[in-house]
Amino acid sequence: MSQYHTPVLLEESVGLLDLQPGGTYADLTFGGGGHSRRILQALGTAGRLYAFDQDRDTRANCPDDPRFHYVESNFRFLRGALRYRGVTAVDGILADLGVSSHHFDERGRGFSFRGEAPLDMRMNQRGSLTAADIVNRYDAAQLTRILGDWGELETPWKIAACIIRAREAEPIRTTAQLVAAVAPCTPRRDEAKFLTRLFQALRIEVNGEMEALGMALEQSLKVLRPGGRLVVISYHSLEDRMVKNFLRSGNLAGRIEKDFYGQVHAPFEVLTRKALTPSAEELERNPRSRSAKLRAAVKL
Template identity: 70%
Template sequence: MTDYHVPVLLDESIGALDIRPDGTYVDLTFGGGGHSRALLGKLGPGGRLYAFDQDADVRANVPDDPRFHFVESNFRFMRGALRLRGVERVDGVLADLGVSSHHFDTRERGFSFRFDAPLDMRMNQRAGFSAEQVVNTYTNERLTRIFREWGELDTPYKIANCIERARAAGPILTISALVEAVAPCTPKKDETKFLSKLFQALRIEVNHEMEALKMALEQSLKVLRPGGRLAVISYHSLEDRLVKNFMRSGNFGGRAEQDFYGRVQSPFTVVSRKAIVPSDDELARNPRSRSARLRVAEKSAER
């Protein structure tokens, strides 16, 4: 498990859930199982934990514990999967939205530009849609949109133009071919940051990550009991903005409703006004945690 992924903000996220020993909890992003194991350590014999992950590789990390229930599914289907298992309400939902070290370090998965490999980036390897399809079949306009929206890149149209010119000579099938294709518009002084954003945009598009996050957040409001807590660790501004707005207002635009008297109505009470970030000690142990942001909210009793 340690080699698969080092859990980020472990103590902070588990503590933020204010765990009841007999409660029912959900880990939406099982991965290496670090957060799940820590959560199980807080549960008594009557507690239950349901952990989601769509990647078949993580089955090797599943603990042998009768209180633990693994759901091999995208977390966008949380509510339906829980209801199939007889669970209507839970006491806490945890999500660590980061890509695991396993994915970045496994060459053939195609998540990192450190290696040459096929353009893949699928979290669920049973899915047919990969980064190869995005790069080779999307129109110039569509590529421009995802590089602008998902990668927040400064000149997305130039990147789309580079890819379009390169693929005119033949399909772009590997990471090295993609890096070569975008070389004319890659800033020499900031190559790593540029490629990180480019790969982020492709990964988000391949796995429909923003859509899945929105669905999971909306479902968390329906499955959490009053007083139940939602804890989300995000790693880039797109995710963090959605999480922050949803926790503050119950919607993704951040516009809180008001009652007849002008009082703000929100389905959550924000527990952490500011995002919780890794300590200096954690950053020294795990540099990949540097962009992590934990936000926590409690479901209001009146909703």
């Protein structure tokens, strides 16, 4: 496996898939291939794995294995992409959400607020919308919305005003320019946390991450066989809340549906009543895993 990304909660997540040697599985976030390779180790000759990724850089990490099928696509198209390949049902789905180490380390991609790079943040480099487009074109209301909703930042209207004021002087084209633009709003004590949330908000908007996750979760109900497992690793509260609600209720709002007799009708049995988190040993080995939360359920 390349150093593209260190897989998080590897044994825990793959273990919760309850892999069957002849089963068919989907890895929705192939990345460096760490989870996929571990899944392939447990599959027999009849097993199949379909690995999704929209970033063409990940092709270099594909294993030479006839059981492995690379799907160059956003996982929001899960069901259609599988049906196109003749697959109508799978035994398990794994998604390791968030940004890979590769994206943070490749400065030219613009995912990190450290250093200076083009303000890009596209997971799919064929996409048209960049973070620079957002900070230079969105109006105050739009900026306030994404900074509050996706970054969960306090006083997002003040941050939006800083961005608009800076771009009136000159376009904001680099990560360093953005950091400088919001400097008047940046708290001294929590600078890293503030900038992390700011960049998270832009990244989510650029890539439509929350919409894509919602679409993939809803499609998982149609793709999973009864007894199939859904395993998701999330990295911020927005993702984790959506995953938790969906596994508990079968819908994104977390609305519990009951029949006439008051019996709960949920499509999943939750396997992780409390989200699993990385061990102290894993945190020492891979500090970037510190915010990871693992949840899993079996389809009834």
